Amino acid sequence: MRLIVASGQILGGVLQEYHVADLPGLQEPEACPLIASGHTPASAEGWAARTLAWAAAPGPGITAFAAASHRLWTEISTSDPDPWTTRLEAAARVWDEYRTRA
Structure with missing residues:
Protein backbone atom coordinates (compact mmCIF):
# COMPACT_ATOMS: atom_id res chain seq x y z
CA MET A 1 0.00 0.00 0.00
CA ARG A 2 1.24 3.45 -0.83
CA LEU A 3 0.84 6.31 1.60
CA ILE A 4 0.13 9.61 -0.11
CA VAL A 5 -0.01 12.73 2.01
CA ALA A 6 -0.77 16.26 0.85
CA SER A 7 2.05 18.63 1.71
CA GLY A 8 0.04 21.73 0.95
CA GLN A 9 1.73 23.34 -2.06
CA ILE A 10 -0.70 24.84 -4.56
CA LEU A 11 0.41 25.76 -8.09
CA GLY A 12 -1.75 27.76 -10.43
CA GLY A 13 -4.60 27.45 -7.95
CA VAL A 14 -5.07 23.81 -8.94
CA LEU A 15 -2.18 21.51 -8.16
CA GLN A 16 -1.57 20.01 -4.77
CA GLU A 17 1.80 18.54 -3.96
CA TYR A 18 1.91 15.00 -2.65
CA HIS A 19 4.59 12.80 -1.17
CA VAL A 20 4.68 9.08 -1.85
CA ALA A 21 6.10 7.30 1.15
CA ASP A 22 7.78 4.52 -0.81
CA LEU A 23 9.56 6.95 -3.16
CA PRO A 24 11.43 8.95 -0.51
CA GLY A 25 12.21 12.51 -1.46
CA LEU A 26 9.99 12.50 -4.55
CA GLN A 27 7.30 15.08 -4.17
CA GLU A 28 5.34 16.28 -7.11
CA PRO A 29 1.98 17.69 -7.96
CA GLU A 30 -0.61 15.09 -8.72
CA ALA A 31 -1.13 15.15 -12.49
CA CYS A 32 -4.41 13.23 -12.43
CA PRO A 33 -6.73 16.14 -11.52
CA LEU A 34 -5.26 18.22 -14.34
CA ILE A 35 -5.66 15.38 -16.84
CA ALA A 36 -9.21 14.82 -15.60
CA SER A 37 -9.86 18.52 -16.23
CA GLY A 38 -8.77 18.25 -19.85
CA HIS A 39 -5.00 18.71 -19.79
CA THR A 40 -2.90 16.30 -21.77
CA ILE A 76 -10.68 3.93 -4.91
CA SER A 77 -13.08 4.02 -7.88
CA THR A 78 -13.85 0.32 -7.48
CA SER A 79 -14.75 0.68 -3.81
CA ASP A 80 -16.47 4.07 -4.22
CA PRO A 81 -17.70 4.37 -7.82
CA ASP A 82 -18.96 7.89 -8.26
CA PRO A 83 -18.37 10.34 -11.13
CA TRP A 84 -15.39 12.00 -9.39
CA THR A 85 -13.48 8.81 -8.53
CA THR A 86 -14.26 7.29 -11.94
CA ARG A 87 -12.96 10.42 -13.69
CA LEU A 88 -9.75 10.37 -11.61
CA GLU A 89 -9.24 6.67 -12.35
CA ALA A 90 -9.60 7.34 -16.09
CA ALA A 91 -7.11 10.22 -15.84
CA ALA A 92 -4.65 8.07 -13.89
CA ARG A 93 -4.96 5.35 -16.54
CA VAL A 94 -4.24 7.88 -19.32
CA TRP A 95 -1.21 9.19 -17.41
CA ASP A 96 0.08 5.68 -16.68
CA GLU A 97 -0.28 4.69 -20.35
CA TYR A 98 1.46 7.92 -21.43
CA ARG A 99 4.40 7.29 -19.06
CA THR A 100 4.64 3.65 -20.13
CA ARG A 101 4.99 4.72 -23.78
CA ALA A 102 7.48 7.49 -22.95
Whole structure:
Protein backbone atom coordinates (compact mmCIF):
# COMPACT_ATOMS: atom_id res chain seq x y z
CA MET A 1 0.00 0.00 0.00
CA ARG A 2 1.24 3.45 -0.83
CA LEU A 3 0.84 6.31 1.60
CA ILE A 4 0.13 9.61 -0.11
CA VAL A 5 -0.01 12.73 2.01
CA ALA A 6 -0.77 16.26 0.85
CA SER A 7 2.05 18.63 1.71
CA GLY A 8 0.04 21.73 0.95
CA GLN A 9 1.73 23.34 -2.06
CA ILE A 10 -0.70 24.84 -4.56
CA LEU A 11 0.41 25.76 -8.09
CA GLY A 12 -1.75 27.76 -10.43
CA GLY A 13 -4.60 27.45 -7.95
CA VAL A 14 -5.07 23.81 -8.94
CA LEU A 15 -2.18 21.51 -8.16
CA GLN A 16 -1.57 20.01 -4.77
CA GLU A 17 1.80 18.54 -3.96
CA TYR A 18 1.91 15.00 -2.65
CA HIS A 19 4.59 12.80 -1.17
CA VAL A 20 4.68 9.08 -1.85
CA ALA A 21 6.10 7.30 1.15
CA ASP A 22 7.78 4.52 -0.81
CA LEU A 23 9.56 6.95 -3.16
CA PRO A 24 11.43 8.95 -0.51
CA GLY A 25 12.21 12.51 -1.46
CA LEU A 26 9.99 12.50 -4.55
CA GLN A 27 7.30 15.08 -4.17
CA GLU A 28 5.34 16.28 -7.11
CA PRO A 29 1.98 17.69 -7.96
CA GLU A 30 -0.61 15.09 -8.72
CA ALA A 31 -1.13 15.15 -12.49
CA CYS A 32 -4.41 13.23 -12.43
CA PRO A 33 -6.73 16.14 -11.52
CA LEU A 34 -5.26 18.22 -14.34
CA ILE A 35 -5.66 15.38 -16.84
CA ALA A 36 -9.21 14.82 -15.60
CA SER A 37 -9.86 18.52 -16.23
CA GLY A 38 -8.77 18.25 -19.85
CA HIS A 39 -5.00 18.71 -19.79
CA THR A 40 -2.90 16.30 -21.77
CA PRO A 41 -0.41 14.24 -19.76
CA ALA A 42 2.40 16.34 -21.28
CA SER A 43 0.70 19.56 -20.17
CA ALA A 44 0.09 18.21 -16.65
CA GLU A 45 3.73 17.17 -16.41
CA GLY A 46 4.74 20.62 -17.64
CA TRP A 47 3.00 22.14 -14.62
CA ALA A 48 4.58 19.55 -12.35
CA ALA A 49 8.04 20.32 -13.72
CA ARG A 50 7.79 23.73 -12.06
CA THR A 51 8.58 22.08 -8.73
CA LEU A 52 12.20 21.34 -7.90
CA ALA A 53 11.51 17.80 -6.74
CA TRP A 54 9.73 16.87 -9.96
CA ALA A 55 12.40 18.48 -12.12
CA ALA A 56 15.07 16.51 -10.26
CA ALA A 57 13.15 13.22 -10.22
CA PRO A 58 14.38 10.46 -12.49
CA GLY A 59 12.03 9.44 -15.30
CA PRO A 60 11.59 5.91 -13.94
CA GLY A 61 10.49 7.34 -10.57
CA ILE A 62 7.82 9.48 -12.24
CA THR A 63 6.72 6.49 -14.29
CA ALA A 64 6.46 4.42 -11.10
CA PHE A 65 4.42 7.18 -9.47
CA ALA A 66 2.04 7.29 -12.46
CA ALA A 67 1.57 3.52 -12.20
CA ALA A 68 0.99 3.78 -8.43
CA SER A 69 -1.54 6.57 -8.99
CA HIS A 70 -3.35 4.39 -11.51
CA ARG A 71 -3.51 1.48 -9.06
CA LEU A 72 -4.62 3.78 -6.26
CA TRP A 73 -7.43 5.42 -8.26
CA THR A 74 -8.53 2.05 -9.63
CA GLU A 75 -8.88 0.78 -6.07
CA ILE A 76 -10.68 3.93 -4.91
CA SER A 77 -13.08 4.02 -7.88
CA THR A 78 -13.85 0.32 -7.48
CA SER A 79 -14.75 0.68 -3.81
CA ASP A 80 -16.47 4.07 -4.22
CA PRO A 81 -17.70 4.37 -7.82
CA ASP A 82 -18.96 7.89 -8.26
CA PRO A 83 -18.37 10.34 -11.13
CA TRP A 84 -15.39 12.00 -9.39
CA THR A 85 -13.48 8.81 -8.53
CA THR A 86 -14.26 7.29 -11.94
CA ARG A 87 -12.96 10.42 -13.69
CA LEU A 88 -9.75 10.37 -11.61
CA GLU A 89 -9.24 6.67 -12.35
CA ALA A 90 -9.60 7.34 -16.09
CA ALA A 91 -7.11 10.22 -15.84
CA ALA A 92 -4.65 8.07 -13.89
CA ARG A 93 -4.96 5.35 -16.54
CA VAL A 94 -4.24 7.88 -19.32
CA TRP A 95 -1.21 9.19 -17.41
CA ASP A 96 0.08 5.68 -16.68
CA GLU A 97 -0.28 4.69 -20.35
CA TYR A 98 1.46 7.92 -21.43
CA ARG A 99 4.40 7.29 -19.06
CA THR A 100 4.64 3.65 -20.13
CA ARG A 101 4.99 4.72 -23.78
CA ALA A 102 7.48 7.49 -22.95
